[in-house]
Amino acid sequence: MIAGLVWALIATPVPGHRNDPLQLDVKRERRTSLVVWGLVAATVVWLMVLTIASFLEDAQLSANPRPVLTIELTGYQWWWQVRYLDDEPAKIFTTANEIHVPVGKPVKVRLVAGDVIHSFWVPNLAGKLDLIPGQINELIVTANRAGIYRGQCAEFCGTQHAKMGLRVIAQSPDDFAKWREKQLQPAGIEGEIASAGQRAFFASGCFLCHTIRGTNAGGRVGPDLTHVGSRMAIAADTLPNTVAHMAGWITDPQAIKPGNFMPRMNVEARDVNVLANYLEALK
Amino acid sequence: MTTLDYTDGMRDSSLSDTELDKTLVRTWSSHSGLWGMLTSTDHKVVGRRYIATAFFFMMLAGLSAVAMRLQLARPDNTLIGPDLYNQLFTVHGTAMMFLFAVPVMEAFAVYFVPLIVGTRNIAFPRLNAFSYWVYLAGGLLLWGAVLVDAGPDKGWFSYTPLSEIEFSPGKGVDIWAQMITFTEISALAVSVEIICTVFKQRAPGMSLDRIPIFVWAMTATSFMVLFAMPAVMLASTALMLDRLVNTHFFDPSLGGDTLLWQHLFWFFGHPEVYTIFLPATGMVSSIVAAFARRPVFGYLGVVLSIIANAILSFGLWVHHMFATGLPRLGASFFTASSMVIAITSGVQIFCWIATLWGQRPQLKTPLLFVLGFIVTFVIGGLSGVMVASVSLDTQLHDTYFIVAHLHYVLIGGAVFPLLGATYYWFPKVTGRMMNETLGTWHFWIAFIGMNVAFFPMHFLGLWGMPRRVYTYPADMGWGTTNLLVTIGAATFALSFLLFFLNMFLSYRSGVRAPDNPWNAGTLEWATSSPPPPYNFRRQPFVTSREPLWSEHNALPVAQGLRVDRRELLLSSVVDGDPVQRETSPDPTIWPFLAALATTVALIGSIYTPWAVLWGAPPIAITLIGWFWPKGDKEDSG
Numbered sequence: 056m057i058a059g060l061v062w063a064l065i066a067t068p069v070p071g072h073r074n075d076p077l078q079l080d081v082k083r084e085r086r087t088s089l090v091v092w093g094l095v096a097a098t099v100v101w102l103m104v105l106t107i108a109s110f111l112e113d114a115q116l117s118a119n120p121r122p123v124l125t126i127e128l129t130g131y132q133w134w135w136q137v138r139y140l141d142d143e144p145a146k147i148f149t150t151a152n153e154i155h156v157p158v159g160k161p162v163k164v165r166l167v168a169g170d171v172i173h174s175f176w177v178p179n180l181a182g183k184l185d186l187i188p189g190q191i192n193e194l195i196v197t198a199n200r201a202g203i204y205r206g207q208c209a210e211f212c213g214t215q216h217a218k219m220g221l222r223v224i225a226q227s228p229d230d231f232a233k234w235r236e237k238q239l240q241p242a243g244i245e246g247e248i249a250s251a252g253q254r255a256f257f258a259s260g261c262f263l264c265h266t267i268r269g270t271n272a273g274g275r276v277g278p279d280l281t282h283v284g285s286r287m288a289i290a291a292d293t294l295p296n297t298v299a300h301m302a303g304w305i306t307d308p309q310a311i312k313p314g315n316f317m318p319r320m321n322v323e324a325r326d327v328n329v330l331a332n333y334l335e336a337l338k
Numbered sequence: 339m340t341t342l343d344y345t346d347g348m349r350d351s352s353l354s355d356t357e358l359d360k361t362l363v364r365t366w367s368s369h370s371g372l373w374g375m376l377t378s379t380d381h382k383v384v385g386r387r388y389i390a391t392a393f394f395f396m397m398l399a400g401l402s403a404v405a406m407r408l409q410l411a412r413p414d415n416t417l418i419g420p421d422l423y424n425q426l427f428t429v430h431g432t433a434m435m436f437l438f439a440v441p442v443m444e445a446f447a448v449y450f451v452p453l454i455v456g457t458r459n460i461a462f463p464r465l466n467a468f469s470y471w472v473y474l475a476g477g478l479l480l481w482g483a484v485l486v487d488a489g490p491d492k493g494w495f496s497y498t499p500l501s502e503i504e505f506s507p508g509k510g511v512d513i514w515a516q517m518i519t520f521t522e523i524s525a526l527a528v529s530v531e532i533i534c535t536v537f538k539q540r541a542p543g544m545s546l547d548r549i550p551i552f553v554w555a556m557t558a559t560s561f562m563v564l565f566a567m568p569a570v571m572l573a574s575t576a577l578m579l580d581r582l583v584n585t586h587f588f589d590p591s592l593g594g595d596t597l598l599w600q601h602l603f604w605f606f607g608h609p610e611v612y613t614i615f616l617p618a619t620g621m622v623s624s625i626v627a628a629f630a631r632r633p634v635f636g637y638l639g640v641v642l643s644i645i646a647n648a649i650l651s652f653g654l655w656v657h658h659m660f661a662t663g664l665p666r667l668g669a670s671f672f673t674a675s676s677m678v679i680a681i682t683s684g685v686q687i688f689c690w691i692a693t694l695w696g697q698r699p700q701l702k703t704p705l706l707f708v709l710g711f712i713v714t715f716v717i718g719g720l721s722g723v724m725v726a727s728v729s730l731d732t733q734l735h736d737t738y739f740i741v742a743h744l745h746y747v748l749i750g751g752a753v754f755p756l757l758g759a760t761y762y763w764f765p766k767v768t769g770r771m772m773n774e775t776l777g778t779w780h781f782w783i784a785f786i787g788m789n790v791a792f793f794p795m796h797f798l799g800l801w802g803m804p805r806r807v808y809t810y811p812a813d814m815g816w817g818t819t820n821l822l823v824t825i826g827a828a829t830f831a832l833s834f835l836l837f838f839l840n841m842f843l844s845y846r847s848g849v850r851a852p853d854n855p856w857n858a859g860t861l862e863w864a865t866s867s868p869p870p871p872y873n874f875r876r877q878p879f880v881t882s883r884e885p886l887w888s889e890h891n892a893l894p895v896a897q898g899l900r901v902d903r904r905e906l907l908l909s910s911v912v913d914g915d916p917v918q919r920e921t922s923p924d925p926t927i928w929p930f931l932a933a934l935a936t937t938v939a940l941i942g943s944i945y946t947p948w949a950v951l952w953g954a955p956p957i958a959i960t961l962i963g964w965f966w967p968k969g970d971k972e973d974s975g
Contacts, residue, residue: 076859077632077882079632084635087635087695088636094684095681098681103677105677105723106677109726109727109729113666113669113670113727113729116729132505170499171497171500172497172596176804178733178802181732182661182729182733183661184661184663185661187597187663189595190590190663205802209661209737210736211492211500211805213424213492213500213505214424214491217420313419314420314421
């Protein structure tokens with residue numbers, strides 16, 4: 056349309072060729088002036104309509120239903136800590152990079168910055184809102200359909216900003232209640248996988264940064280791994296959560312996500328698989 | 339005009355044209371050789387340098403963009419790692435904004451404003467020389483850091499706390515912040531020069547309502563720079579203090595405020611966009627008038643729109659911060675103000691179209707770029723109206739939609755007019771025409787390349803691709819579109835190869851340009867191409883907005899200026915009545931030395947706060963040398 060307009064203005068000839076650039080047809084100028092004023096007025100009206108529409112839309116979007124649940128989401132370079140809050144301290148638990156919500160229920164997300172500014176953005180659920188040090192922003196989201204919603208940090212937060220994803224899983228209230236109950240429990244596996252896994256977990260230094268509830272591992276630098284095997288992805292939605300990917304990640308996290316804060320721990324080859332199998336078993 | 343004193347010195351009134359030319363050349367020429375380069379106070383010499391340097395920095399910034407596009411051409415690509423990629427996008431934005439867009443516009447003003455207002459030199463020519471050297475030093479500092487892989491990598495906005503020492507050890511951010519100091523000093527200096535030149539050195543008879551639109555645009559821009567730049571200079575200095583001497587301006591745990599940085603940065607950052615756009619509209623007005631062969635339609639409306647834009651642009655900055663969780667009422671105010679600026683920008687567009695309507699202009703390269711500008715800028719303006727809405731922006735903010743929008747506005751709104759202006763004014767600067775065939779190719783390749791590169795980005799943004807990511811997973815399905823974008827970017831880059839080639843070839847062997855190749859109406863075309871060091875043989879006297887059209891190339895002149903020293907005429911602010919003769923400085927090395935001393939102090943203070951102390955005396959010494967009274971010659975009015 057614009058291109059057409061531009062061509063039209065070149066093509067339409069002016070009556071009578073002018074040699075003197077200052078000799079303008081007064082009548083024609085006045086007519087043009089009316090058209091220009093008309094267009095300016097139309098622009099004004101159009102923009103006013105858009106502004107009002109924007110206000111109305113905004114007002115509608117910012118309606119605040121009563122949330123059934125409060126989730127504290129803390130952004131770290133470059134992963135998300137997810138804490139399910141509750142009035143009863145015993146019902147509070149921590150997980151990472153994966154948020155489960157009941158379908159159709161409003162959920163409040165408290166946004167906390169653990170280090171620098173991040174931005175919580177799950178495009179199909181809501182607009183983005185920043186996590187800013189020194190202030191807490193809150194957002195109420197409702198997932199109206201069951202399914203998996205991908206989100207990603209939307210404010211540049213350093214080296215691995217690109218690989219700071221998360222997932223929101225909307226499930227039926229029953230399934231959600233079951234999942235929540237499960238997450239509250241400490242890691243409850245026994246047997247060879249568990250004992251060998253725990254030995255390797257300590258021998259390789261993993262416990263310095265990670266927590267596995269129900270064991271002696273209580274590090275608080277990296278994501279809580281109590282039920283890491285139940286998550287869909289690892290490394291903040293960077294890799295699918297399989298034994299092979301977990302083994303690759305343990306072997307060399309710097310190759311997969313260069314610059315992230317998980318160092319290469321020089322885990323013994325034998326222990327890599329033990330660890331991967333153990334972590335995957337932490338459902 | 340009546341009370342000028344004729345008792346001392348050699349006057350232009352007593353000399354024939356040839357004698358006058360000879361005397362003026364002797365009086366106004368810069369020295370030759372390297373010494374001449376370092377000491378010149380001629381606004382044309384400095385302006386040319388400024389333009390060339392800005393284009394050089396643009397080329398480097400453009401190449402960084404090409405590298406980024408190669409990395410993004412495929413999903414999960416490993417060509418460029420996150421460290422380098424983050425440096426690339428940081429210096430791309432930083433250099434394009436601080437080292438290219440604003441300086442190149444000011445460079446054109448340094449060269450052309452004195453010519454268009456009909457004076458012999460810019461106001462404060464030594465400051466002008468100083469500003470160039472400081473600008474050059476700032477640019478070299480940034481690119482030097484990139485060259486040794488120590489460039490900043492926190493974005494051209496360097497949000498705190500990411501840019502604080504805790505999260506950004508190393509000197510990258512300090513170099514970034516100090517580069518801002520350099521470019522701000524030079525931008526502030528040039529703004530002061532432009533304002534004084536326009537207000538006090540206009541040709542007699544050039545009352546406010548006869549000032550050509552380009553000059554109005556540069557004046558408005560200069561005022562904007564004076565008010566906007568201090569905000570970012572304050573912010574970047576506070577950031578350096580946080581990093582260097584442990585202050586806590588932006589640290590909330592100790593009483594600072596993280597968001598303060600964003601407010602200060604965008605209070606500068608949004609007007610910055612208009613300090614780039616307004617000069618471009620001035621260029622468009624010049625080109626449109628020359629090619630339509632009529633004055634721009636609605637002069638008053640256009641000038642008032644420019645001034646309104648300049649003022650309104652200070653009330654929009656919060657629309658960069660809609661996702662920070664501001665109070666809703668505040669955010670809504672900024673939605674409305676962002677909409678309002680579309681009106682004043684629209685007025686200008688309508689006036690240009692009305693000027694061109696039915697005039698059957700010749701489709702030469704400068705006009706092609708103006709038409710390309712109208713198309714792309716309107717698209718950028720429309721997407722701008724979209725992101726002004728809070729509810730839309732919280733989805734689109736920090737996605738590729740914004741990347742598309744800002745490039746439509748900046749490339750469409752500023753680079754295309756700038757390229758058009760380069761084709762338009764090249765003959766005046768070099769005395770040779772640029773090649774039309776190459777120019778036409780350049781335009782079409784640039785226009786197509788730009789649209790192929792940036793239009794699909796709108797969709798990427800709508801599909802959820804965030805900005806500033808060095809890679810993206812294959813299963814997002816953004817791969818093909820990104821490949822298309824990369825092809826467009828490569829095409830666009832190629833068009834610049836043609837542009838530089840065209841400039842090079844035309845400079846060496848282009849067709850000789852007459853004084854006024856486009857039959858334009860403003861004063862820069864009244865002198866030879868290229869202009870002599872003294873700009874005009876005799877002081878032009880102006881009776882209309884387009885003196886060359888109303889006087890049919892026989893300009894009236896004012897006489898009585900001394901020609902045995904660098905004398906120029908000062909005039910009154912409103913009416914442009916001649917009020918005083920003033921001497922313009924001779925070539926001098928002191929501005930260069932002062933810039934050198936400033937550079938040493940500023941770079942030193944990246945590493946130690948003591949540099950402020952030991953760096954100050956050399957600056958003081960050079961300034962004393964600069965301002966040392968030289969007796970009668972330059973000090974008497």
